[in-house]
Amino acid sequence: MSRLCSGVTALTLFDLVIRSMRKNIKHYYLYFFALILSVVLYFVFATLQYDSAILELSGTNMGTAFQAAGILLLFIAGIFVVYANSIFLKRRSREIGLYQLIGLTKRVVARLLIVENILLGIGALIIGIAVGLLVSRVFLLLLMKLIGYESFIEVSFSVAAVVQTIVVFIGIFALTTVQMIVMVFRNTLLSLFNSDKAGEHPKKPKTGVSAAFGLLGLLLIGFGYWFSGRMLNELFFFNILIVLATVIAGTYLLFRVTISWLLFKVRSRKEGHLGLLNSLSLAPLMHRLKGNANSLTVITILSAMTLTMVAFSYAMYYETERETDIRMPFDFMFDNNEAQTNEIMGEMDQKGIGYQHGKVDMLVVPTMFEQGVFPGESFERPTAIISDKQLQAAGIDIVAPKDGSASYHDASSLSMFADSVDLPIKIEIQDEDRTTVEITEMGERNVINWSLFYGQLVVSDETYQSLKNKLSGMEGAKIEYIDGFHILEEKDQKTASAIFQQPKYTSSGPHVDYYSSYEESVQDNGLMIFIAGFLGLVFLISTGSILYFKQMTEAEQEKKSYATLRQLGFTGKEIMKGIIRKQVFVFGLPLAIGLLHSVFAMKAASFFFQSDILMPATLAMGVYTLIYTAFAFLTIGYYRKTVNAAL
């Protein structure tokens, strides 16, 4: 003791650090755990980023995706650690005050905290990187599976990843150190001793103002939802910003005003007869709602974003095969090129690849849709008129509508409007007579590959012949043909694709074939879903942990109340009922609102997809809810321990 008072030497300071760390393990483990977790996740991501197998595979778009995700991850890790540190410091403020009370100067206390922080940081880096090395293999396997890479893989120890992780976390530790210094120098002794008693006291809200702002919150969210379904026009990106701003502001008002106003109403109607359950849920919630509004808003918005991101990329992945299918009915095709067609048939015969070949004629004419089908100005566009009989002969399963009417196929552009069009509609050929053809069916898929950018109008063979006779002389009309191929055996697809992709073969549009398009989109979407899933997991773990940490602190603060209640004769079970009700609110509310937000976000985004995204969206939401619930159970478990230990 005397050594302490007569000025602290470096050695005694170090002693003090070690001693205080050993005594406070309980307080430390939370912060330490948060540190380790952040290091592990960041290190895994960095390892994958530098993995040779991935570097080899990744094109430029993959590389940028990884980099963007890495920056995002850096921010999340930083915010998470800083947040955990602030909770940690708050819990220890009494201890920090005590050091000052026994005569340590603020400088010495700050030095003590910094030494501690460095020790914790080094420990977290070592453990985090070690654990990261073990689990990165699992993540790499998962990624490879998602992008359809099948050969043997091996995680190599990446020095670059280690260095990057260390650099990033030294930055984050510097941030927490600044936080600690500010905490020590800014706070008075008194506020340090009282900080665990802090927490606001619910005031009677000003009825008029609160009701107005509460309503405004709901209106803002409602408007955001309503507007999100009407974003498809020239100002699309501006509209997205409007929706984001209104929904975020609305959510904040909801937590800050609307809910406390509602709770206040409920409580004042009880006239003091609150009951045990409400005393343990309603009352403490109101007590802390003001301070929690920020974090609840952030958690809700993050949840909504994560869910939308994950569901969106999962839907893309889920749709990959279908997307390619509907855009490419042929494995590959040539347009107006008999020489190359014959050459490739020769090559395939030579290799023994079985195929079906069909030649399809098309009458290409300039057309316009009748007014009102497309939003805005109607525009002129070449459309290929095709006979269903010829398509059938080429192996495409299609029957044209009867009575001279047609079915229209364009998987790439019309899909956005297909749902909203009332059939039949008329398409007008730009000849002198303005011949019109009635469209009675919207085809879900193309009948020829998308590389020829024509609208595709399928009619019966008779109608085709008569239109051809009538229009082939008009200005701008062309007779074209394609040679479409189906590869009969799946095992030959890769070889056939390689043959087709030789530089000597060309197309007038993009030179694409089914097999390589499919592979490429599986790779792109697989990487995207991996990154989205990884970031989603990090978001989820951080937000869940933050709620958990906050509730742990609350449980500590309310320990005395539980002791009192136990003494008054309430059983642990009865107390837990009230606490569970509070947790349902604390975890359920941001989750429910986040889910609702994401439902509207996905609805707004669903025009990207041809098929229903209900399945992947539901699955993503289910998993998210499940992990979130796990955090809620962890929290309840912690409360149960606290309550049982209270008496």
Add this chain to the structure above:
Amino acid sequence: MTMLKNTKIDTTQKAKQTVLHAQNVRKSFGSRGNVQQVLKGIDLHVEEGEFVGIMGPSGAGKTTLLNVLATIDRATEGTILISGSDISRMKDAKLSAFRRDQLGFIFQDYNLLDTLTVKENILLPISLGKMKKKEAEAEFQSISSILGITELADKYPHEISGGQKQRTSAARALINKPSMVFADEPTGALDSKSASSLLGTLADVNQKREVTIMMVTHDPLASSYCSRVVFLKDGHIYSELYKGSKSRQAFFQEIMNVQAVLGGDSVDTL
């Protein structure tokens, strides 16, 4: 050990019912090898309407006795009957229900819930009971007017004084019409004026509502409000004093005298 018997039994109280009957209550702490016996065989009867003070030097076992009698802690040995129920054999869950229905508590540091208003705090013990809202409201009004805190109903604990907090705590202890109220140093954190005012009210409630109260205190002035004072020393009952028809001043003097004999060895040296 010298036992100073100083019992003057008021015969008019004999007809009353026994609320608490404790026999040979022992309590030890610690595990094998290092057992410390704190209560060494206590026999105690409390009758309906009594206001019993428990005094004694630090370490005499006052609070331990209160905790054991109040079912917060378990006795190592002995039987305790409260209103005829043997609490030493009850299971935990049943004990909780018993505390809620039959007992009231007043603590030194009030133990009010910060998040609840005065009224909500007071009504808490009957929140799981079957009392109707109207009935509960009437009960609240009557108790809060006796304790003079009706005006404070909608205030939060941080907005009121220590004395007012302790009155709230007392009202909470009384709301369920308990067979017995246990108070652990209720005036310990109060200034002398609030303390006497609270004790006056407790004595008043004790008389008017015939509530049985047991209070642990180290303050002779506080115990002078009691109808009987029990002195503990080293885990035994050392002596008892009855107030009878004496004035409070005279009773206070008597208590001081006993304490002077008692406290010589341990209290002053501390």
